[in-house]
Amino acid sequence: MLFVSGAWRPLDLVKAEWEIPDQRVKKGKGIVILLPSQAVEWFHMLKARSYGPDYVLPA
Structure with missing residues (x-):
């Protein structure tokens, strides 16, 4: 899956x-x-499992 943005904001689960x-x-x-x-x-x-609330796959 390609992410245009690595942030959680565009995803509505x-x-x-x-x-x-x-x-x-x-x-x-x-x-x-x-x-x-x-x-x-x-x-x-x-x-x-994320380390922070902002990004799906933080660096």
Whole structure:
């Protein structure tokens, strides 16, 4: 999975959506990607193990 932003903000795990804002898309029109249940489960596991609240995969 490609992350445009490594932050948790664009991910809505309740709605199972990943929002990519206008300024991050080549055509200038933001998109919403629906996440499969497996991805939502994976993100929940990552969030439980994360070292900080800001980034999904901190450096």
